[in-house]
């Protein structure tokens with residue numbers, strides 16, 4: 001039987017980033033059910049960093065992650081992972097309120113027309129968040145996996161955890177292929193499957209709810225869109241951003257309850273996205289080039305969960321990253337690592353209090 005200090009269940013951005021932080025200090029294995037890490041939510045995101053997204057408790061982690069994403073240490077990556085494009089929260093009436101301290105300015109109609117040519121007249125103004133940036137998600141995820149392996153960690157794909165049993169001072173984990181691993185600590189980084197993994201270990205679930213979100217890539221009769229800002233409705237009913245010269249990524253901002261699964265887009269949600277888009281700009285739609293869907297998984301209070309379960313020794317939660325798991329990953333991984341290793345927090349997160357993220361808030 002393989003013996004390790006830490007078994008991380010799930011090789012998405014959550015498991016990979018926490019793994020990279022702890023590998024130099026503890027022996028660790030990432031077990032990923034799929035043939036490839038990043039197959040589920042991590043590989044399906046809209047790939048942006050938006051500081052105001054998710055409310056103030058999440059924003060603390062996103063804000064703390066910015067400098068690392070912009071210019072990571074050279075041994076982690078030779079280049080940064082962000083490309084700034086800004087975000088326009090457009091409105092027909094009132095402007096949204098952003099969490100305190102987030103840079104923004106009001107854009108009136110004349111400037112809005114220059115920033116989004118063809119925008120329909122009812123969109124009167126916008127709040128512009130200049131810091132919004134694209135994230136190179138694949139680059140970030142693979143840099144974390146590389147760092148994890150460099151620290152001595154190993155990754156096992158095609159390894160779906162079936163059950164875990166508390167034995168002595170650790171856990172015996174059994175996989176669907178019949179193999180077993182003995183670990184002192186199990187990290188639950190299973191994304192949409194987080195509650196199922198908890199149940200498989202005899203731990204009471206936290207009601208982490210997966211919700212499906214749809215994305216569509218459209219080709220439109222308008223050029224010059226590559227650097228278009230992210231454009232969203234201050235009421236949260238759509239967003240789109242430039243992709244290529246004449247293509248955009250669009251979402252109807254849907255949040256449809258789902259079982260954990262290989263999520264796929266439904267025609268009705270693609271149609272809804274297009275209907276909402278046509279109410280924003282007058283650009284003719286030429287083709288739906290791609291469509292996909294993924295699951296965003298939320299704890300009941302929509303704040304992610306990092307920490308040991310007070311009811312289950314050695315069971316560590318790293319789940320509920322909703323729609324912000326990429327943009328908050330660097331700080332979240334450092335916060336979670338200090339809790340798991342019971343060590344002083346990295347300066348990146350020294351100002352962040354852990355209790356709002358603790359699973360103890362639900363017990």
Ligand SMILES: Cc1cc2nc3c(=O)[nH]c(=O)nc-3n(C[C@H](O)[C@H](O)[C@H](O)COP(=O)(O)OP(=O)(O)OC[C@H]3O[C@@H](n4cnc5c(N)ncnc54)[C@H](O)[C@@H]3O)c2cc1C
Nearest residue numbers: 010012013014033041042046047048161191294325326327
């Ligand atoms: C459409 C969409 C748009 C998004 N846009 C953004 C964005 O712009 N910015 C942002 O920051 N975030 C965004 N997100 C959210 C972000 O993608 C997620 O928060 C993040 O990817 C979650 O990472 P994860 O590692 O927890 O989950 P996942 O990437 O799903 O990884 C969990 C892994 O656990 C594995 N697993 C499950 N059960 C088992 C088991 N029993 N044994 C072994 N392995 C198991 C799964 O196979 C999976 O690979 C978006 C999400 C979606 C769906």
